[in-house]
Each structure stands twice: as C-alpha cells, then as structure tokens.
Amino acid sequence: MAQKFAPRTLGVVGAAVCALALSACQDQASSGGNARDYISAAGSSTVYPFATTVGERFAEATGNKTPKIDSTGTGGGFERFCQGIGAGTPDISNASRRMKKSEYDKCQANGVKDIIEIQIGYDGLAFGEAQRGPGLALTLEDIYKALAANPYGKPNTAKTWKDVNPALPAVAISVFGPPSTSGTYDSFKELLLMAGCDKNPEMKALKASDEDKHKEVCGTFRGSPFYVEQGENDNLIISKLATNPTSVGAFGFSYLNSNRDKVKGIAIDGIQPTMETITDESYPGSRAMYIYIKKAHVGTIPGLMEYAAEFAKGAAAGGYLNEKGLIPPHKEMEAKIAATIASQTVMTGAELK
Template sequence: MNRILNSRIVKTTAIAAAVMGVAGVAQAREQLRIVGSSTIYPFASYVVEEFGATTDYQTPVIESTGSGGGLKLFCEGVGEDTPDITNASRRIKTSEFERCQQNGVTDITEAVIGYDGIAFAESSSNEPIDLSREQIFLALAAKVPQDGKLVDNPYQKWSDIDPSLPDREISVYGPPTTSGTRDAFEELVMEAASEDMSAYGGDGYTDIRSDGAYIDAGENDNLIVKRLAEDTKAFGIFGYSFLEENTDTLIGASIDGVAPTPDAISSGEYPVSRSLFFYIKNQHAESVPAMYEYANLFMTEKMIGPMGYLKGLGLIPLPEEMRSEQRQAVESQEKLELADLK
C-alpha cells in the first residue's frame, strides 16, 4: 500500500510540476520577443513603446541582431526560447525559409511595412558628391578588372578610380555580413554594377575587399553615424532613416545622378531602394497573445501611413493599395509559401 501511495504522490507531484511549468511558460511568453534588422529597429522600437504604453501587455523585448542574425534565431524552431517576430531589411531567402520549415517553423506571415533607401553618406563638411554604382563597386570590390583580368583591388584613393573624384583615401564604414543592409548593398550596387563586366563572365560579383578600405562597423548604424562625425573623409553605408535623422551633420551622395529623397526612394528612381519586412511566427499565437495585437498596431495608418509616426522617423510609406493589402495579410495571418519567394 505504501508503494501505491508513494506512486500516487510521485504522479501528483509530476502533474503539479507540469502545471507549474506550463503556467511558467505562459507567463514568460506574455512578453513578446522581437529580433532582427538594425535598419528597422528605430521603427519597431517606436511601436514597441507605444504598444507597452497603450495596452495591458508588457512592453515587448526587442533586439537589434541584423536581418540575417534575426532570421537565424527566428528559424531555430518553435517554443519559448525562440523569437516571435523578426524584422528584416530584405526579403527572407529561400534557404532561410527552407531552414525554418526543417526546424518546424511552418506557418509564417510576411509583412511589408514600407520602403527604405541605402544611403552612401559622408560628413556635411564635404562638398556634395555624385557617384555611379560602378565607381562605388570599383572602390570596394575585392578584385577588379584590369587588362581583361581580375586583380586584387589596387585603388587607394577615389581619384585613382576617376580623376574627377576627390583626392581622398577610400574609407567606407559599413554593416557586417549578417546585415540585411549589407545584403541589399551587395545586390543593388555590387552585383548590379558588375553583371555586364565581361571580366566576371557575365555574373554579378559581390565580394567586398578586406584590406582596410571597407570597415565592418557592426550592426548599430548609429555607431557609423558617430564615426563619420569623427572621420570626416570617410563614407558610411546605412538605411536612409539614419541620414534623415542626421541631416545637420551628414549628406548623402547622389547615386547615378539621383539624390536619396523620399520621393525618389518610393518611386524606385533612386537605384539603391528596397522594401522593409517583418515576419510573424503564427505557431506562437496561442502562447503569445500579444503577438497579433502588436503586429496589427504596427500596420495601422497611424504608424505606417503618409501621416504616420514612423514617417517622421524616416520610413517611406507604401502606396495606399499596398498598405491595405499588407494590413489584410497580417490580419488574416496569410501563410507565406516557398513559391512566393521565387
């Protein structure tokens, strides 16, 4: 009988522990967890603070991990130790989507929040400059074509590339490989500038030099802004919103004759423009009730509309019809499919 009683005690203790464990998970996951892009971080942080101030939910935890870093964490699986939402300054890659699927993250909603341009900026103590994507490519590529061959990049000054450019050392502060801004820069500048160069065999070339001309400045774009204030002869690569917030100290280079302005970015005339995203892990809906409340707040007109708060921080709004479509996608928890990415 003692054995039976002991068995019941063990079972009762186990059940109680399980109930307490479930309660602990529910309590822990009442706080939304967001990771991802440093470019979207200022926008998402504003929504996070507004959400915490205007709802009964706890203020979400948000980390700036870079787009690639955020998607890596997001795709690790489903459960309390994984993020609920990740921000990305470029679209999820098919390889990342497939990794999500393999790890059980099989129900994802994609939201486009607006547009952004990648600024190639410098201290406002310099004269405004107009650079072509080809000139930027030649300044930063690991290998460049000379006499029909690819050689290690020999250019030390901008004037080495073109005598009309400043007689300044090539020094560019930019994001690391985990950054969506880096991914977009490689695609929209490096690849676009080189795809017609015969020395590369008709393929775009995206390898960036590692001899000190390009300086990996980390995921925090504000640090790049600070470095440009100190190193006035250097350039920096970051999202347009950071240029918008620092027009008293920085100027953006025109690229292929087009200045980085909201109108030029939204129309696509500015050649280094991109869409901004966040991704929702729908399988966390029941255990994280704050998730959709936050996502729906983000997609409201008061946040992403033409008169919204985020426009004041540098977000370029989507056209009205696209905003409506994206809002509906979030509200209906539209499932992203692999075919959508191809």
C-alpha cells in the same frame, strides 16, 4: 488553432516529443515551461527604431507589456527565429530585406512551418558623408571599382577615388559600412556592388553563363582600410564620419534623415537619397522592410497580431513612423498588408529565391 507550449515536466511521452522536436523542448526548458506574457522580436538594426516605437505605442494602447526587441542584424534575427517553436525563441523577425529561400527552408526543417510575412514600408541604403566632407557624387560603377575585392576578375589596386574615376577627388577610399550579418550588408551587395558590376556587358554575360563565378567577382567586398565593417548600430557609422570627414558611410536612410545636421547624402548615378526617390524606387539603394511572425505563437503570446496592426498603422502614409524616417508603402501594398493581417495568410516559400 494556435499551438500551445508544452509544460516543463517531461515524462515518457515528453521524451518522445523531444525526439521529434528537440529545439521546441529546449525552448520549453529554458523558459521554465511557461508561455511568455510579452512579445519577443529580433533582427534588423534598421527596423529596430521603428519596432521599438511601435512597441511603446502598442503597450500604451492595449495595456500589454512592452515588447522586447533585440538588434541583431537581419541574418542574426532569422537565425534565432528559425531555431524552432516555443517561448525561448522570438515571435517576430525584423528584416531589412526579404527572407531568403535557404532561411525559409531552415525554418521549415526546425518546425517553424507557418510564417506570416508583412512588408511594413521602404527604407534606402544611403551613402552619406560628413557635412564638411569632400562632396562626392558617385556612380554604381565607381562604387564597384572602389570596393570590390577583384573588380572584373583582377586584384583591386585603387587607393583613392581618383584612381577609380579621374573626375573624382584624390581622397583615400574609406567606407564605413554594415557587417556581413546585417540585411543592410546584403542590400549593399545586391543593390549597389553587384549592380555596378553588371554595368559591364562582360560581367552581365558572366551572370548568365556562370552564376557562382559572377557572385564571386561581382559580390565580394575588399577589406580594411577600404571597406571597414562596423557593428549593427548605424549610429556608430554616423559618429565615425564626424571624426573621419573624408570617409563615406553606408547606412539605412532613416539614420541619414534623422542626422541631417551631421551628415549629407551622396548622389548615386545623379540621384540623391530622399523620401521621394526611395518611394518611387529611382534611388539605387531603395529597399523594402519586413516583419515575419510565427503563426504558431499567435494566441499563445498575447497581442502579436495587434502589434502587427499597430505597425501597419504607424507605417501608413501620414503615420507616426514617417517622422522616424520610414517611407510608407504605396496604396496597393497598404491594402495587401491589411488583408494579410486580417487573414493571417502564411507564406508558401514559392515567392522566395
């Protein structure tokens, strides 16, 4: 049964409820005590263009209001999503990585108990350069040696790509990438930086013996001018490459795919970022996209599961989101998505790490 949002006027009973669920009561006050009549979502900048397209289709098909979607980055979206239940909090969190166990636990502590996880497809964390760029081809180890603060436990002194690998050009290391609040940043760290570190047998052994030390050595970025964090809008990175043609950009594959006239992909370990290499997960930056829904809001905020169904329709093979750059889930995943939406199955937390 869907949880209803309590009215604004709080008597003795309301005060007691607030003592037990402060965040929910704050939400009621901020929303004027009335349930919203539109969907609210926040999160990943990579999922954002897909979510807005789905929102427009959903509004046209159902007559509901167009959802309000904020591009806050995956981490920022979970932060808002997990604040509590109520009209003052998002119904949906868009994510370019899976929810972390720590985020799930925070949701639970704040009363967001039942969460529906839906994988909507794939994207890739792509490396790209300007069309007139130097034509780089990198390995995972090259990326780690160039961008780690302390590669293999020693201070990073590399200034050019040639310092990292003699086969590369003597071009200054300059990478524009996502900020630390972004799921793209987390994907970068896990899929590329730490994976490059683990190519070294000693670092792989360190992971088994001292996980915290391994994370520090393998997963800490060096700062500007070598790695320069940009905002949540990946289009900003595309524009930066136009004026900095020897620099590299790290962004969602969908942005590379829709700006092929301005930028070109950079091969990693000999594999170019394409629809095919991301679907078969051979490209190192391949990653899954998700939306998370508060089950307590279903039935109170109109159209939540209908919106999820529209997302699944657009994301499926041949769907309209494919044209936007979202790579569809494989057939087995499509069946799981449909079953999750139909049953409103919630997460247990055991599947997270």
